[in-house]
Amino acid sequence: MPPIPIDNEGDPRLAAYTSIREKDLTSGHGARFIIEGKVTLETAVRRGRFALESIFIADSRIEPLAELLARVPADVPVYTAPQSVMDKVTGFPMHRGVLACGLKGEIPDPAAFLESGVSAASTLLLLSDLSNHDNIGACFRNAAAFGASAVLMDAQCCDPLYRKAIRVSSGSTLWLPYAQGGTGLDMVNAAKAAGYEVWAMTPRTDAASLTSLPVPARLAILLGAEGPGLPDEVIAACRAVRIPMSEGFDSVNVATAGAITLSHVFTAAV
Amino acid sequence: MPPIPIDNEGDPRLAAYTSIREKDLTSGHGARFIIEGKVTLETAVRRGRFALESIFIADSRIEPLAELLARVPADVPVYTAPQSVMDKVTGFPMHRGVLACGLKGEIPDPAAFLESGVSAASTLLLLSDLSNHDNIGACFRNAAAFGASAVLMDAQCCDPLYRKAIRVSSGSTLWLPYAQGGTGLDMVNAAKAAGYEVWAMTPRTDAASLTSLPVPARLAILLGAEGPGLPDEVIAACRAVRIPMSEGFDSVNVATAGAITLSHVFTAAV
Numbered sequence: 001m002p003p004i005p006i007d008n009e010g011d012p013r014l015a016a017y018t019s020i021r022e023k024d025l026t027s028g029h030g031a032r033f034i035i036e037g038k039v040t041l042e043t044a045v046r047r048g049r050f051a052l053e054s055i056f057i058a059d060s061r062i063e064p065l066a067e068l069l070a071r072v073p074a075d076v077p078v079y080t081a082p083q084s085v086m087d088k089v090t091g092f093p094m095h096r097g098v099l100a101c102g103l104k105g106e107i108p109d110p111a112a113f114l115e116s117g118v119s120a121a122s123t124l125l126l127l128s129d130l131s132n133h134d135n136i137g138a139c140f141r142n143a144a145a146f147g148a149s150a151v152l153m154d155a156q157c158c159d160p161l162y163r164k165a166i167r168v169s170s171g172s173t174l175w176l177p178y179a180q181g182g183t184g185l186d187m188v189n190a191a192k193a194a195g196y197e198v199w200a201m202t203p204r205t206d207a208a209s210l211t212s213l214p215v216p217a218r219l220a221i222l223l224g225a226e227g228p229g230l231p232d233e234v235i236a237a238c239r240a241v242r243i244p245m246s247e248g249f250d251s252v253n254v255a256t257a258g259a260i261t262l263s264h265v266f267t268a269a270v
Numbered sequence: 271m272p273p274i275p276i277d278n279e280g281d282p283r284l285a286a287y288t289s290i291r292e293k294d295l296t297s298g299h300g301a302r303f304i305i306e307g308k309v310t311l312e313t314a315v316r317r318g319r320f321a322l323e324s325i326f327i328a329d330s331r332i333e334p335l336a337e338l339l340a341r342v343p344a345d346v347p348v349y350t351a352p353q354s355v356m357d358k359v360t361g362f363p364m365h366r367g368v369l370a371c372g373l374k375g376e377i378p379d380p381a382a383f384l385e386s387g388v389s390a391a392s393t394l395l396l397l398s399d400l401s402n403h404d405n406i407g408a409c410f411r412n413a414a415a416f417g418a419s420a421v422l423m424d425a426q427c428c429d430p431l432y433r434k435a436i437r438v439s440s441g442s443t444l445w446l447p448y449a450q451g452g453t454g455l456d457m458v459n460a461a462k463a464a465g466y467e468v469w470a471m472t473p474r475t476d477a478a479s480l481t482s483l484p485v486p487a488r489l490a491i492l493l494g495a496e497g498p499g500l501p502d503e504v505i506a507a508c509r510a511v512r513i514p515m516s517e518g519f520d521s522v523n524v525a526t527a528g529a530i531t532l533s534h535v536f537t538a539a540v
Contacts (some may be wrong), residue, residue, distance in 0.1 A: 138523060148518040172519070185422060211537045244537055246417040249442070253408060259526045260533045267481045267514055 003062055003069075003080040009088035013079060016101040017056050019091045020163070021141035026065045033161035035174070038065065043171035044094060046073050050102040050161075050174060057085045058097030065098070080097040097187040102174075103160060108182025111190035123265055125249045126197060126222040128184035128230060129156040135226065136160050137168025139257030144172035150221075151178040154187050184234045188222065192237075196220040199232050200238035201261060203251050207240035209259060215268040221261050226254040273332055273339075273350040275337050277359035283349060286371040287326050289361045290433070297514050303431035305444075306337065315341050318442060320372040320431075322346045328353045329369030335362040335368070352465035371495035372444075374431060379451025380422040381460035387399075393418045393530060393535055394466060396492040398454030398500060399426040405496065406430050407438025408525030414442035416532035422490075423450040424457050454504045458492065466490040471531060477510035480531060485538040491531050496524040 006014060010073065016032055023030075032053065035044050038061075044052065045068060055078045057065065062080055069078060086094050110126075125143040130136050136158055143151050151160070157180065159165065160173040183188075188198050197216040200207075202225055222238055224230030243252070243260050252260070275392065276284060285300055293300075302323065305314050308331075315338060325348040327335065332350055339348060356364050378386065380396075396415040400406050406428055413421050421430070427450065429435065430443040452460075458468050467486040469495050470477075492508060494500030513522070513530050522530070 017529045023435070142522060144519050144528065145515045170519075170521075226478045243533060246536075249440075251416050251440075252412060252415045256408070256412065256526055256529045259522060260530055261515060263530045264533075266516075 003057070003078045006079050006081045007085065011084050011217040013054070013077070014056060016053065017099055018184045021091060025050060031104055033102045033104060033159075033166075033198050035102055035166065036098065036163055037096045037167075038068070039206070040166060040171045040174070041098055041100050041237075042068055044100060044102065044174050048102070048174040050104065051193070053101045054079060056081070056086070056089075056100065056101070057097040058086050059095070061097040083233050087186050089250055095164075100140050107181075108179045110154075110179045110187040113150070113152065113177075113179030113195050114194040116189050122218055122269070123262070124191065124220040125151045125262065126187055126191065126198065126220050127151065127157050128187065128222065128234065129154065130223070130254065131156070131157055131158050131225070133162050133165040134168050135255050137165040137173065139223065139258050140165075140169035140172045140176055140178075142255060142259040142262055144170070146259070146266040148262060149177065152191070153178065153180040154184045155181050156184075185223070185237060186270055187235050188234060190211060191220040194218075198222055198238040199222075199233070199241040199261070200235045201243070201257050202229055202235055202240050203242055204240060204244070205242070207242035210241055210243050210264055212263050213239075213241065215265050219265060221258060221265070223254050223258050239245070246261070271347060273327070273348045274372075276349050276351045276491070277355065279355050280398050281441065283324070283347070283361050284326060287359050288351040291361060295296075296395055297443055302372055303374055303429075304433055305372055305436065306368065307366045307437075308338070310366050310372050310436060310441045310444070311368055312338055314370060314372065314444050318372070319447070320374065321458045322505055323371045323373050324349060326351070326356070326369045326371070327362070328356050331367040335536070337424075337526065352481075353465065365512070372431070375465065377451075378449045380424075380449045380457040382461050383420070383422065383447075384464040385448030392488055392539070393532070394422045394490040395492050395532065396457055396461060396468065397421065397423045397427050398457065398492065398504065399424065399495040400524065401426070401427055401495070403432050403435040404438050405523070407435040408444065410435075410439035410442045410446055410448075410526050411509065412525060412529040412532055414440070414446050416529070416536040418446075418491075418532060420447040420449065422457050422461070423448065424454045425451050426454075430487050446512050454500070455507060457506050458504060461490040464488075468492055468508040469511040469531070470494075470505045471513070471527050472499055472510050473512055473515070474505070474510060475512070477512035480513050482510055482532055483509075485535050489535060491528060493524050493528050
């Protein structure tokens, strides 16, 4: 479909793109999400698992992006406008000039996801109560780097399709399968029922050392909120595992703890 | 020394604390740096390696901090003011009500640091051209967690005593020895001259796999800028080492790469 020129920032077809930053603060887990920048749009088009509702690109970017736009399904409208109109719509200088609106669709909860048979997977990353978008994004990036098959999150985790989470994840939240819903304990129980051994990562000194354990064929690595960590009753339902560290300095960032564990497991499995 | 009350935001004794955010943007590697929050001040007082020039605390925090303040050397003035005056001085709402001004003193360059004989150390973290304060802070946090003896940086790296870097480092930039100066190649050559094997971390497929290598007694782990990575001529002076990863997704965050490597080395050495 040829790009559809728009010359008025009040055009209702651009409603999804108005005041992006304010929407970030208020919309929470919405039905739509925003994709920003060429590299992320490329990821969304080439391997993303979400339908695009529309694309919105500054005039000047149409030609450089011609090859990518040719791959966009014909029923996805591509709106185009001068940079100045784009900036007015979004509410801030949109230098990159590339936006798209994705449709989240139905995100299954972890139990439904595991029951659907996608669980031939060997390594899962489980996240409980992570409310920081950088951490969620980084967890996905690390899960992708070390070949985890999916990320499962409880309802308390923030939205992996929030703009910053997508960016920090290197676009992996757009293609790596994930599920979200319920409590941390629900998620742990569902993983165990599906045959996964669940490792609750914790700095507790009575936990088993990561490097002392055989890596099971079906492993779920569970990370909790930075600061408080996982609640005791959740840890009690899992195997408690710690990363060996210097005495007197017993914690790394939560996504970093996940990366170290995923890397260890990936290497052990090679 | 009893706290010195100040009732006027124009008091020249508070000059170091005025318009903190603007100073962040302009001062670069200054002679002074700002410590924020109770936990960080505690780290600075109990184990920090930098002299404090002064402390500046909201009235209401004096009593809860009495025990900590009793440990402050007698020649360090503790200024106190109502929260409203503090907010005016700093230029933004300073909810935590706890600030201190540290003196950076002389930071040696990596070659001088290694020559000074501090190098009985077994693992060093070397950083080249890291311009992001989050990454610098996270690298220090990880170096501390996995027992690196020091962090060496080239002149291109940003300041580890910048407010955000201190915070992200969990205060470790205040006590973990570091050196900074010169080029990345100077730093590599100085480490080699001091008997360290230098591992240049890179996603290049012709690099040796991290898990295939014996860990030398004296090891320096070198990380470069995220995105471009280390320049070829620097890698050529080192042993090129890669972290095994999923095909088609060959990069994690630079501080995360450091954490994985440091953790592997820490475990191998235990």
